[in-house]
Amino acid sequence: MRELRRVATGVWVATARIWSSSTVVVVDDDGAALVVDPGITPAELDGLAAAVAARGWHVVAGLSTHPHWDHVLWSRGLGDVPRLASPAAVAALADDVERGWAEASSAAPGHDRTLFAALTPLGRASRPGADVPLPPPAPGGCRVVVHRAHAPGHLALITRGVLVAGDMLSDQEVPLLDVGPGGDPARAPLDPLGDYRDGLDVLEQAVARYDVDVLVPGHGTVAVGTDMIAERFAADRAYLRALDDAVGTASHTVTDARLADPWVAGEHATQLGLLRARPPTPGG
Template sequence: MFKQVADGVWVRQSEWVWSNAVVVRGEAGLIVVDPGISGSDLDQLADEVDRLGIPVVAGFSTHPHWDHLLWHARFGDVPRYATAACARVAGEARERAQKMAAESASGIPLDLIGLLTPLPADGGPVPGELIEHDAHAVGHAAILLADRGVLLAGDMLSDVLIPLLDARRPDQVSAYEAALDRLDEAARHVDVLVPGHGAVARGPEVAARVAADRAYLDAVRRGDEPVDVRLDQDWLAGPHQSNVAQVRHSSE
């Protein structure tokens, strides 16, 4: 379950919506990115981290949705970073995130959810370049590990999830398209893409992920039904219709 996808980058996938927890080796130790989802997942991830024999020095949350705000005491009492906007929203919505976590998974340490601090300007112990945007969620961030040819994309560029627009905020399509422009530029310099949910992409698959999200958004903006294999999953019908309604409303 714990797979090394590049030098100093490991991924463990949960059965819950194919969620990917990522562990990155930095200069001072390990950074655990978006660990989850259930208590058993967190325990097994902690077992794998222990076997690496390298201390955890920090955590990182890519955005303020509950499934990306989790933690376990076995990772240690270390700083858990995010963008300033993500840390602010996570703090404001912490009780809601705890409730959603309790309803959706079991064995999660609820008291450790969403305890984030803004990443310092110099990046602190988190290696690579942060790519911050507001697609899908406020303060969303990807991490570009250019020296290792890896892009950690957060909840973007998935092979199983369509673009999920934030229905609470205006004109998410434009925000999403702007984010894709930035991620596309970053993706041109990597061989491995790790989405928040779904399979790790390699080689030509990386560009194909960007193209798929662009094609979906282009169709929705035109008012056409997207030709997208991800929509074969019945449970995505609701989110898709929410996207359609948001685009229709923003164009009125």
């Protein structure tokens, strides 16, 4: 059975062993539950289903923050319910589902292929900057904001003073840009660095608009309080500035405590190399 930690009224977090990945469960007073980004191993998903059942909750919907494989998993134990994502995320995944399934099978073997990435697009969340409520049967008081940072159609959930940020604002990972599926530069957006900055703007505006005081990143630890949340934004903006400087100046060194992790350092090196190889953005 998964351990669930309460971070706000009706909002619970489970942390996976792989990459400290976060799963969030939002629960109404009647036990209706929304499960966000369930992961990562089959055993962890089964354990999550057992923990939900043990509390007398019933899952009514799922939500995927973005179309990377570790955010589009599911278990039969969680029920046959709508699993929502932005239209752009659903479309991106449809074009790349086999590669995603191969990555899932390698990193967390044993998942049910028929449940992988079976997502329903949120019709009103079709543009970057969209800020819309989740429709029933999702619990009340849930809304999403959409942007293009990190992955096509990335969205964040806001509910009960909590921002569920997906793969952003982590204390363990630097900002990871959308560099195309599998790092394919031919399929990357024109300005992934600008998209990431815009995504941070969207999230920061939502934090202020909805009085958010708890931040749950997709990977890493929960930030509690406005000061700690502001530090996450400041750290990510500082990294993006340093990354931009390094693109134009080969001798520039990016300094960030999160780069001490070898995997994070490798991702940083990859995206720096890809940015240096790209032609200048229009007007840049």
